[in-house]
Amino acid sequence: MMVEAMKYRHEFDMAYVELVDIVSILEFRLVERYPNFRLAIKADAEMREDALTEPHLDRITVRRSVYIAACENDVEARFTLAHELGHYLLHREKHVQMHKDQRGAVQDIAGMNADESIEDQADMFARHFLAPPSLAYQHKSDPERLAAVARIPLRIARGNITMSKWRESYSVRNQTGPSGTQ
Template sequence: MNQVKVKARSIKDIRELANLVRAISTKLNGEQDRFPIVTFLEKNLGEIDEDFSFGVLSKNKMGNNHGLTDPRDNTILIREDVYFNAINENGRDRFTMAHELGHYLMHTRDELVFTRNQIKLKSYEDSEWQANTFASELLMPEYLITKDDNIFTLMNRFGVSKSAAKVRLNKLGY
């Protein structure tokens, strides 16, 4: 398995991008704690970026891939079951869609470098770490989380999985 090395990005840089996306979504969809990821990918992003294409494919066509971002043709593809689960507010699947949006926004135009699995990438140069960090920042923005929050308040308010909420609270030091 190969890893993908990308332009180095800090958490601060990724957070600023996620906050910008939230601000755009607020203008288009109104203020909401629970980011409307399905609406943003299906409708909003195509209005902003005319080259963007969003597709939903069957499990037969996608295989084990829950989502794919193709930098060559500005496309995000989501597996059908993930898409329908995200519509039904499944936290893990909402995170998957936000993760793919992160790839699209940060890596589509980058020069991607494939490395062998034996080479340990610095996290800030790892495309998967960046996309996960973006998804976390987008779905659970730091400015909306307080010391009084816990795993269950994050799950309910932001529509994320238990594991995503736990990781987010740990990273913020709560």
């Protein structure tokens, strides 16, 4: 998902920015690429969930309070919108079932691995789209700073930093030969 997130950061001209304007992407940039796409804002009382992506209908629907919070840079709302963007971009061509039962409730997907779970895929996309590994590594000793700079939840900042350190360690190990030399 990191590769996909980085690809779309580049496509939306956000490759080198710290603070991704997720609202602008959903309102303006996505429709440039997918002319039939629509962002719908509904009254809170009309929705059971914070947001819903229907890739087959070219639509993301968001609860009004979540949309307003995202416009005000609320970290949870921003992550929610990035998660939905991930669903749209990753699953629009695949006709993926969104793991909803007949009542609209999310089914238990706990037994799936990250490759199978579209929810995990959308979460991984969102975390890397909002705070890519290079930014996480830059703030590797200060998760609070990463959270503030990228306007992401602290739990996501901590996880991204852990992943960036692991990737750096893995890269260094794999650049050396069997005896530790290059």
